Amino acid sequence: MNIGAASEKSGLPAKTIRYYEDIGLLRPDRAGNGYRDYSMSDVHRLRFLQRSRSLGFSVEECRQLLSLYGDKQRESADVKAIAEIKLVEIDRKLSELTELRDTLRHLVHNCHGDNRPDCPIIDGLSGRAQATQ
Amino acid sequence: MNIGAASEKSGLPAKTIRYYEDIGLLRPDRAGNGYRDYSMSDVHRLRFLQRSRSLGFSVEECRQLLSLYGDKQRESADVKAIAEIKLVEIDRKLSELTELRDTLRHLVHNCHGDNRPDCPIIDGLSGRAQATQ
DNA sequence: CTTGCGCTTCCAGTAACTGGAAGCCCTATA
DNA sequence: TATAGGGCTTCCAGTTACTGGAAGCGCAAG
Numbered sequence: 001m002n003i004g005a006a007s008e009k010s011g012l013p014a015k016t017i018r019y020y021e022d023i024g025l026l027r028p029d030r031a032g033n034g035y036r037d038y039s040m041s042d043v044h045r046l047r048f049l050q051r052s053r054s055l056g057f058s059v060e061e062c063r064q065l066l067s068l069y070g071d072k073q074r075e076s077a078d079v080k081a082i083a084e085i086k087l088v089e090i091d092r093k094l095s096e097l098t099e100l101r102d103t104l105r106h107l108v109h110n111c112h113g114d115n116r117p118d119c120p121i122i123d124g125l126s127g128r129a130q131a132t133q
Numbered sequence: 134m135n136i137g138a139a140s141e142k143s144g145l146p147a148k149t150i151r152y153y154e155d156i157g158l159l160r161p162d163r164a165g166n167g168y169r170d171y172s173m174s175d176v177h178r179l180r181f182l183q184r185s186r187s188l189g190f191s192v193e194e195c196r197q198l199l200s201l202y203g204d205k206q207r208e209s210a211d212v213k214a215i216a217e218i219k220l221v222e223i224d225r226k227l228s229e230l231t232e233l234r235d236t237l238r239h240l241v242h243n244c245h246g247d248n249r250p251d252c253p254i255i256d257g258l259s260g261r262a263q264a265t266q
Numbered sequence: 267c268t269t270g271c272g273c274t275t276c277c278a279g280t281a282a283c284t285g286g287a288a289g290c291c292c293t294a295t296a
Numbered sequence: 297t298a299t300a301g302g303g304c305t306t307c308c309a310g311t312t313a314c315t316g317g318a319a320g321c322g323c324a325a326g
Binding site for chain 1: 184185186187188189201212213216217219220223224226227229230231233234237238240241
Binding site: 016033034035059 | 312313314315316321322323
């Protein structure tokens, strides 16, 4: 499929897809007319990139995560080690997101649209501080 | 407290903290010697910024979220509307993160360190495709 | 056959930092 | 009291990850 279709399916702008090719995150075929030709597997990679980028992983982290699947040379123990490190990070992100959601929910429910309470919501938004001091 | 302490408490590099001040995300006091002087409230803002940035929100989104707390002028209905939009986004992020975690867990558990299975894990990593085609 | 949209490359601009130089502040130790 | 060193300051330049725009080719419709 052409880049337009790949863009629509992956949720990434065509510009970004070309950029990801530039930095070696995927290498789609080329059709006879010079157009890029994306396979479903390419689209899966792109969709994965869209997701993990939007969840705050860097491009290099995404590259690493993608390599868990794609790199036939890679040792299994190595794959496992990388995945486990990422799992810890994901769990942290999950609990932070959950906290943020709960705080916003509280704000929405305690704020009926007429008069905003002057509660220290920032404390909720910022999580438990390192030291109360 | 000085920028070093604020950095340690918020998890943000001093460079980034100064940058956030440049773009108007906070305005710490200045001590007599010209050093920035951060309050606990400043640290809360910074910690919130660290979190929400690492969860994939843009600086402008963070500014909006911070304004839910800080802007005394803002109408409550407005606050509620913004918070509700962000809630939808957070819920989406939560389910994507959960999926990603489950996939990685599967990878770790089915991959005992000896021989990596050649399963299409990318399908899990990329989520349900828009169209199977 | 030309209008127009989609594709191509290339180059420049933006967002969000990040590194480094040059110099002041402050404490500690000789 | 001098000086060494780490933390702070500003400023300017570089990096990452895009993003916009120009110039031009490909292709299907009218």
